[in-house]
Amino acid sequence: MSAATEPCHPAAPQAAAPGSPPHWVRWLPVLLLLTDLLIEALFPQATAAGFLLTGLPVLVAFGFGPLPTALSGAGALGLQLLLAARVGHLYEHHHLWAYLSTALAGLAGVMLAVQRVRQARHLVLASTVSEALRRTVLHPVPEQVGELRTAGRYQAAQAEVAIGGDLYELCDTPFGTRVLLGDVRGSGLEAVRAAADLLGAFRATAHEVGQLVELAELLDRQVRRGAVESGDEELFVTAVLLEHRRGADRLDVVNRGHLDPVLLGRAGVRTVHCPQDLPLGLGHLRGRPAPAATGIPFAAGQTLLLHTDGVTEARDRDGRFYPLTARLATRYHHRPSVTPEQLVSFVTEDLVRHAGPARDDLALLALTPVR
Numbered sequence: 001m002s003a004a005t006e007p008c009h010p011a012a013p014q015a016a017a018p019g020s021p022p023h024w025v026r027w028l029p030v031l032l033l034l035t036d037l038l039i040e041a042l043f044p045q046a047t048a049a050g051f052l053l054t055g056l057p058v059l060v061a062f063g064f065g066p067l068p069t070a071l072s073g074a075g076a077l078g079l080q081l082l083l084a085a086r087v088g089h090l091y092e093h094h095h096l097w098a099y100l101s102t103a104l105a106g107l108a109g110v111m112l113a114v115q116r117v118r119q120a121r122h123l124v125l126a127s128t129v130s131e132a133l134r135r136t137v138l139h140p141v142p143e144q145v146g147e148l149r150t151a152g153r154y155q156a157a158q159a160e161v162a163i164g165g166d167l168y169e170l171c172d173t174p175f176g177t178r179v180l181l182g183d184v185r186g187s188g189l190e191a192v193r194a195a196a197d198l199l200g201a202f203r204a205t206a207h208e209v210g211q212l213v214e215l216a217e218l219l220d221r222q223v224r225r226g227a228v229e230s231g232d233e234e235l236f237v238t239a240v241l242l243e244h245r246r247g248a249d250r251l252d253v254v255n256r257g258h259l260d261p262v263l264l265g266r267a268g269v270r271t272v273h274c275p276q277d278l279p280l281g282l283g284h285l286r287g288r289p290a291p292a293a294t295g296i297p298f299a300a301g302q303t304l305l306l307h308t309d310g311v312t313e314a315r316d317r318d319g320r321f322y323p324l325t326a327r328l329a330t331r332y333h334h335r336p337s338v339t340p341e342q343l344v345s346f347v348t349e350d351l352v353r354h355a356g357p358a359r360d361d362l363a364l365l366a367l368t369p370v371r
Contacts, residue, residue: 057109073106146177151340164361165191182239223281310362340366
């Protein structure tokens with residue numbers, strides 16, 4: 001089934017290799033050995049430089065496995081014997097204690113290497129499970145869904161967890177292409193559970209419900225049920241839902257307490273202000289009918305960006321928020337159009353330049369008409 005006709009589409013796999021030591025750690029034993037030999041060559045009688053080799057197997061343990069660590073311990077002990085014999089100190093009392101210390105350090109290094117390798121394997125397993133969970137909850141964003149070209153980025157604040165409370169999904173339905181992007185209040189496993197439940201409900205009902213507002217109301221009730229079941233009366237999800245019907249030059253938008261989308265085109269960069277309703281899960285507090293969807297023009301040459309607050313609330317060292325629309329206006333002021341992939345790539349990289357590594361979950365979706 002092609003990307004354009006797949007019913008629901010899931011963010012590209014992210015490589016992760018936990019447990020591997022930094023490259024420079026592997027060079028520490030070499031540095032220690034060279035230092036010891038240099039001192040021994042310069043001061044053969046004045047300094048018992050071989051004592052430095054006692055720490056060699058421990059350094060090796062931080063960068064290598066148990067066997068190299070054991071060999072390094074044996075090598076360090078043998079080199080100490082040679083250096084001591086060279087100056088006639090082979091059986092001196094303090095050298096004997098140095099030999100014993102090196103043997104014990106070698107044993108400790110082997111135990112350390114075994115434990116480090118075991119932990120690294122556990123980290124790899126945990127990372128694999130985490131990545132599988134992320135790909136189950138958040139499907140990869142394809143290049144095209146229906147008549148929209150698409151691109152997305154997802155980044156969890158805790159890289160080892162791989163998924164947080166931000167969410168998105170795109171579905172090609174009988175009613176056109178439907179898009180959901182949202183942010184669950186809170187964090188941790190409860191936020192992940194709420195995101196998974198909401199995405200499952202969206203994937204099931206987006207194909208069955210004719211009106212976008214009605215779809216939002218169904219999702220609202222799903223979040224409310226989850227809040228009651230979990231005992232978290234404050235659970236809610238800010239979300240924006242979009243619908244693009246085939247052949248249309250407009251988008252229908254329902255905003256449930258989320259950040260407004262940003263529209264880029266020949267006329268510049270502007271925020272698309274839509275009437276906002278209560279977040280999903282709080283609709284029972286409204287006391288009035290839900291507002292209708294808002295239609296916005298959306299034609300060739302325009303690109304719409306949806307985002308969570310992990311983007312706009314990213315701060316630099318001086319505490320200044322990331323100025324999304326200003327940065328986009330500066331970047332794309334003289335460019336008539338921008339592809340979704342170019343847009344999300346620029347924002348992702350520019351965020352790092354502005355604020356460094358992400359401190360909050362963030363999600364980005366960019367859309368543009370095919371024709």
